[in-house]
Amino acid sequence: MTGGAADGTTRGVALVTGAGSGIGRATARRLAADGWPIVLVDRDGGRLKDTVDGIGAPVLEHLVCDLTAPSAIQDEIAAVVDRLPVGLLVNNAGVGFRATAGATTDEQWDTTLALNLTAVFRLCRLVLPGMIQRQRGCIVNIASAGGLVGLRQRAAYCASKAGVIGLTRALAADHAADGVRVNAIAPGTVDTEWVERMLADDPDAPGTRRMMEQRQLDGRMGTPDEVAAGVSFLAGPDGRFANGSVLVLDSGLTAV
Ligand SMILES: NC(=O)c1ccc[n+]([C@@H]2O[C@H](COP(=O)([O-])OP(=O)(O)OC[C@H]3O[C@@H](n4cnc5c(N)ncnc54)[C@H](O)[C@@H]3O)[C@@H](O)[C@H]2O)c1
Known part of the structure; x- marks a missing residue:
């Protein structure tokens, strides 16, 4: 499917976080191929540049920022949202580490929640007014199978991703009437x-x-492209009946 005008005036532009690597990079590539004008964010400037150079389509803007820093969203991304109509937000940037609750420090807990959940909330809060005004928008949050079931040695990670799923559902309930769909993807282990x-x-x-x-x-x-295909589906016209959904792409990890 092709997108609107190059500045995204038809369905808006897609903003993808964590686009410097893995699932975020594959999602950027896939959305560009789908015709979305794209804006990419990552804290790693070198890797983000590699994504931009390899994408094979123009990237409207790319921003190097740490999403856990309050100014990154309040100032830097807010400036982009003021300039461009964000019609699709993909909250993909995330961190994780292996530890039981007992072995998790306060700092590890805070850092994990700050990126995996608080930044997701703040970015949703930032783009929603524009989407509501245009009566059109889509948010896809990359959660995890670990948000649906308990994985060993992932206490903070599972808590953060379960929070993302709860936030996704609450936002869908609040904003369906505004023409905004909010969904999550719960990938299994992706290479x-x-x-x-x-x-x-x-x-x-x-x-x-x-x-x-x-x-x-x-x-x-799984491959990053297999998750990116899920984003493409949820963001496109074939995904229009999905709202408040969790698309589980885990080759049965949580099914058996
Ligand atoms: N790989 C998996 O097995 C798997 C499974 C389920 C869910 N996920 C989720 O998918 C998402 C992407 O995972 P991935 O495997 O592609 O990871 P990755 O580590 O390959 O990529 C994550 C990207 O996020 C960026 N990033 C990290 N902290 C940031 C910050 N503070 N501000 C801005 N950017 C930041 C990194 O620089 C990196 O480019 C994450 O939310 C992760 O929880 C991954």
Whole structure:
């Protein structure tokens, strides 16, 4: 499907966070191919530049900012939202680490919640007035299978992603009448640098990787493109009946 004018005057522009890597990069590529004018955000300028250079379509703007810093959303992203009609927000940037609750420090808890949940809330709050005014908009929050079930050694992460799912549903309920749809995707384990980081201090990294693959019914990790396809569906006309939904893309991780 093709998009509107290059400045996004028809259905607006798509803003994707965490676009410097993995699922965010694949989502940026997919939405550009779908015809969305795109704005990309990441805290890692070098990696974001690689995404922009490799996308094969013009990127309207790319912003290097740390979404946990209050000024990033209040000032830098707010300035973009003032200039451009954001019709699609993909809240993808996220962090995670392995620890039980007992082994989680206050700082780890705060950092995880600040990005995975508070920044998602603040970005939704920022773009909603424009969407409501235009009576049209779509938000896709990248949650996790860990927001639906308890995963071992992911206490803060699971709490943050369950919060994202609750926020998604509440926003859908509040804003359906405004023409805004809000959905989440709950991916299983997807082969990105994230996984490499999780395995970095694992004394049996190959064994843990095999376990992560085998707990999914296809016996493999998902690809970033498979999650990006879900974003494309939810954001496009075929996804119009989805609101307050959690699209589970996990090859059965949470089903069996
Ligand atoms: N990979 C998986 O197995 C998996 C599974 C379920 C859900 N998810 C979710 O998908 C999303 C993307 O994961 P991924 O695997 O592509 O991760 P990734 O680590 O490959 O990419 C995350 C991106 O977010 C950026 N980022 C991190 N902190 C930031 C901050 N404070 N401000 C701005 N940008 C920041 C990073 O620079 C990076 O480019 C995350 O929300 C994650 O929780 C991933």
